[in-house]
Amino acid sequence: xxxxxxxxxxxxxxxxxxxxxxxxxxxxxxxxxxxxxxxxxxxxxxxxxxxxxxxxxxxxxxxxxxxxxxxxxxxxxxxxxxxxxxxxxxxxxxxxxxxxxxxxxxxxxxxxxxxxxxxxxxxxxxxxxxxxxxxxxxxxxxxxxxxxxxxxxxxxxxxxxxxxxxxxxxxxxxxxxxxxxxxxxxxxxxxxxxxxxxxxxxxxxxxxxxxxxxxxxxxxxxxxxxxxxxxxxxxxxxxxxxxxxxxxxxxxxxxxxxxxxxxxxxxxxxxxxxxxxxxxxxxxxxxxxxxxxxxxxxxxxxxxxxxxxxxxxx
Amino acid sequence: xxxxxxxxxxxxxxxxxxxxxxxxxxxxxxxxxxxxxxxxxxxxxxxxxxxxxxxxxxxxxxxxxxxxxxxxxxxxxxxxxxxxxxxxxxxxxxxxxxxxxxxxxxxxxxxxxxxxxxxxxxxxxxxxxxxxxxxxxxxxxxxxxxxxxxxxxxxxxxxxxxxxxxxxxxxxxxxxxxxxxxxxxxxxxxxxxxxxxxxxxxxxxxxxxxxxxxxxxxxxxxxxxxxxxxxxxxxxxxxxxxxxxxxxxxxxxxxxxxxxxxxxxxxxxxxxxxxxxxxxxxxxxxxxxxxxxxxxxxxxxxxxxxxxxxxxxxxxxxxxxxxxxxxxxxxxxxxxxxxxx
Numbered sequence: 001x002x003x004x005x006x007x008x009x010x011x012x013x014x015x016x017x018x019x020x021x022x023x024x025x026x027x028x029x030x031x032x033x034x035x036x037x038x039x040x041x042x043x044x045x046x047x048x049x050x051x052x053x054x055x056x057x058x059x060x061x062x063x064x065x066x067x068x069x070x071x072x073x074x075x076x077x078x079x080x081x082x083x084x085x086x087x088x089x090x091x092x093x094x095x096x097x098x099x100x101x102x103x104x105x106x107x108x109x110x111x112x113x114x115x116x117x118x119x120x121x122x123x124x125x126x127x128x129x130x131x132x133x134x135x136x137x138x139x140x141x142x143x144x145x146x147x148x149x150x151x152x153x154x155x156x157x158x159x160x161x162x163x164x165x166x167x168x169x170x171x172x173x174x175x176x177x178x179x180x181x182x183x184x185x186x187x188x189x190x191x192x193x194x195x196x197x198x199x200x201x202x203x204x205x206x207x208x209x210x211x212x213x214x215x216x217x218x219x220x221x222x223x224x225x226x227x228x229x230x231x232x233x234x235x236x237x238x239x240x241x242x243x244x245x246x247x248x249x250x251x252x253x254x255x256x257x258x259x260x261x262x263x264x265x266x267x268x269x270x271x272x273x274x275x276x277x278x279x280x281x282x283x284x285x286x287x288x289x290x291x292x293x294x295x296x297x298x299x300x301x302x303x304x305x306x307x308x309x310x311x312x313x314x
Numbered sequence: 315x316x317x318x319x320x321x322x323x324x325x326x327x328x329x330x331x332x333x334x335x336x337x338x339x340x341x342x343x344x345x346x347x348x349x350x351x352x353x354x355x356x357x358x359x360x361x362x363x364x365x366x367x368x369x370x371x372x373x374x375x376x377x378x379x380x381x382x383x384x385x386x387x388x389x390x391x392x393x394x395x396x397x398x399x400x401x402x403x404x405x406x407x408x409x410x411x412x413x414x415x416x417x418x419x420x421x422x423x424x425x426x427x428x429x430x431x432x433x434x435x436x437x438x439x440x441x442x443x444x445x446x447x448x449x450x451x452x453x454x455x456x457x458x459x460x461x462x463x464x465x466x467x468x469x470x471x472x473x474x475x476x477x478x479x480x481x482x483x484x485x486x487x488x489x490x491x492x493x494x495x496x497x498x499x500x501x502x503x504x505x506x507x508x509x510x511x512x513x514x515x516x517x518x519x520x521x522x523x524x525x526x527x528x529x530x531x532x533x534x535x536x537x538x539x540x541x542x543x544x545x546x547x548x549x550x551x552x553x554x555x556x557x558x559x560x561x562x563x564x565x566x567x568x569x570x571x572x573x574x575x576x577x578x579x580x581x582x583x584x585x586x587x588x589x590x591x592x593x594x595x596x597x598x599x600x601x602x603x604x605x606x607x608x609x610x611x612x613x614x615x616x617x618x619x620x621x622x623x624x625x626x627x628x629x630x631x632x633x634x635x636x637x638x639x640x641x642x643x644x645x646x647x648x649x650x651x652x653x654x655x
Binding site: 002003004005006007013016017019020021022023025028088107108109110111114123143144145146147148149150151153154163164167168171174175176177178179180181182183186188190192193198200202204212213214215216217218220224235240242243244245247 | 330331332333334335336337338339340341348351352355356358359360362363364366367368370371372375378380381382383384385386388389391392393394395396397398399400483484487488498499500501502503
């Protein structure tokens, strides 16, 4: 027999409701995982990605022997962790002879793997190695700019995919109100060759330019690295279609016959059908024949009213 | 302004994501030194960010204590959702009924004046109006049965009403669960609270599956469950495999001719498979031509030719001198050879 079970405390209920599917989603959470072996470089990379995303990320530090993305059955653990931590972006680092400094970025949909991109890390420069004015250091959780450069991001399928994944990974929450004073970070990605992307994180210095728009100046704050695309798996078509759905509540219905003008304001058009004067019968009242009788009726009414009033008075 | 437009044509800008993409920039095939590369990237990046900022700062802004606030448009680059869309809850039985009858909900006051105590009290819940606990006396009626406690009756009736409502709620939740539109904090199972709203309740084990498992357990003895005691109501096991059948040893009619039928079947199958190869027309024509030529060569000289390749193959060749009627036969023989191939 089934049983109705509900959270017993308010806190538990709030937590469960936070994880429920929503029409407008809040930002995706990131989970950072380590493989069987990770090199020193990779450890730093994972830590620094965690630092970049600190407001919305979970980092696991244990080694995971049974996670093998791109292999059948090697994703169960990842999916389980995704469910457990409610994260839908997974960054998984592993180091092997065949694939040194390997970073797999996975996205999940409904806690099942949606797509995967595997990149190798080269020429890594840590945050620590950059020296800059600490006032320019980006604040946690600020909305980043993205600058993608190079035709590779349009022509090469892997890079196109990587572009989307990187954007999803770092963009944070979709906002409607933005404080212009809080803009302080830029992610610059450059397609150097058909499989290599130069990725760097910059701070932003707003300088006076004499006009409303300040002059932007990028200051590299790190980390910066080369991402060499290795394997990637695109989402299945059916899954993609489902994941890209927009709630029907959010799509605006086209407003017909209403136009807005700065000068005249809101203008509506009304369409009237033709008045077919000839064919429409005239209303009853106009019938002159019964005029006398109607008048008589009215008179009778007034008499009755008088009678009633008299009764009441009596 | 012209410059800006030109830039926007060059760059793809998504203001909702603060995203800019320059698909036209090309790097020389031989990468320059690292520093130069980084420098060029930053330069290009600055241009792109400036392009985004141009669009961003031209949006209408509201001055706030922390800085100017800007309304961002929706992102144009579509990214996949994290979880499926929540499904709408199906209407409850009451809602269906109310709609059919055109019953509309009216808001009721939360507080009601209680005439018994002369105070304002809650309509429902703790310390409510017309609470059973507040009734000290129930007047006896003529219709009352003797020996029935009216207070207990009232209590049990109330309990029944609550139970009925609970049943209805459960039924409605079950309907919602079928569509997958259970409220996120409710689960219809004996297991843990759902982590997300989309997880289905554990499936009931079907009768067939149970029977399978029971059958497997029963047959897990040395005798395959043959000599086990049957429980009351338990049926004998189903025979899963094929029964072996043997053909009769002696040939005859009816069942006795079965073996012949079988072999016939096999043969005809084989024949029909190769039927398209039975007559190799090309070969037959070749043979016919060769033989005719040989005949022509043999007839004028009346001496047997020795160089013919066909000679050892054709046993009738020696007697070919005897007459035309025999030649026809030899022809047939050659064509038969073709057939046998």
